[in-house]
Amino acid sequence: MFSSPSIWILEDDEALCSLLSSRFDGLGWSSTSFHRPRNLEDELAIGTPSLLLLDEMLPDRRGVDLLSGLRLQGHRFPVVMLSALQSPEDRIAGLEAGADDYLGKPFSFRELQLRIERLLAIETGALDARVPPPAQECFRLGAVHFDGLRAQLTAVDGTVTRLSRGDAALLQALVRRPGEVVGRQTLARISGSLVDVSQSRSIDVRLSRLRRLLEDLLQQGDAIEAIRGQGYRLQAPVEAAEPLVNT
Incomplete structure (x- = not known):
């Protein structure tokens, strides 16, 4: 469906990162894992991902705080927030910070895949073929x-x-x-x-x-x-x- 999107993962659980990377490899997607916000921020000085998977509970910073900063800096790539915090207030906080989607842990990989594919389709304009092009933009x-x-x-x-x-x-x-x-x-x-x-x-x-x-x-x-x-x-x-x- 997509030509090798680049998925970045900011997650301090190394076992989960390894599992996700393995599953993404099976889909033909490239992935890069980071375990600390600073590592991600350093890499953003060089390039950007097709999509970011962002853990909410990081060792030295909350994911919502990091994401708010990224949005203020002008980064507009899609972000899916992953968190064991699943109350309505937690989800709203993630969306208000700029997340495009919010998925509670534990989660089904198939569900995560579908959510990612949907966001990538919107980002790349792949969904445009389903409806007539608008006359006025x-x-x-x-x-x-x-x-x-x-x-x-x-x-x-x-x-x-x-x-x-x-x-x-x-x-x-x-x-x-x-x-x-x-x-x-x-x-x-x-x-x-x-x-x-x-x-x-x-x-x-x-x-x-x-x-x-x-x-x-x-x-x-x-x-x-x-x-x-x-x-x-x-x-x-x-x-x-x-x-x-x-x-």
């Missing part, structure tokens, strides 16, 4: 330019904010139906979530993050409105736009 939300293809928002002063592919897909779904309520299940499917939204707040966490970002850029409240029991509605003014040059 760029929009203006008030004074902010949104490029869905590049997954980025550009402010009036030229400041560019990069989005994950999943978050960009969410915003595209809302932008194409301004003023209309888009259901939570629809948004979850578009974002590539494998989580049952009736049992999880993961989609709410992602939309809350997008809402805060838009409100900061637009300097207006309620850019995205939550409709209880139904879904979400974009309140910001929307119009079609041309791609920006040199962004």
Whole structure:
């Protein structure tokens, strides 16, 4: 399905790293294991992975704290957080930190494989063949330019904010139906979530993050409105736009 993705694993359990690497080798995927955050950070100065598997409980740092820092540095590769901490609060903390998925330990390797494949398909655009290509990729939300293809928002002063592919897909779904309520299940499917939204707040966490970002850029409240029991509605003014040059 994929041409040798590079999976990085940050996990202090060396036996688990060895097992995962062996299974990834069987799929024809390359993998690199790290047991300390510093080793990962050093390697990121050289290159980036196709996807990162990140343990939450590390010896010298929590995974959510490390991930928050990576996102602030501009790293946008998909991240699956692995943790024995499985309460709703723990999962929400991981998603708020920037994780694309959260899997509790112990887990089925087949389930992990499917979650990884889904995220890689979204990241590489492999899912685009399933639906007709959209006629419009760029929009203006008030004074902010949104490029869905590049997954980025550009402010009036030229400041560019990069989005994950999943978050960009969410915003595209809302932008194409301004003023209309888009259901939570629809948004979850578009974002590539494998989580049952009736049992999880993961989609709410992602939309809350997008809402805060838009409100900061637009300097207006309620850019995205939550409709209880139904879904979400974009309140910001929307119009079609041309791609920006040199962004």
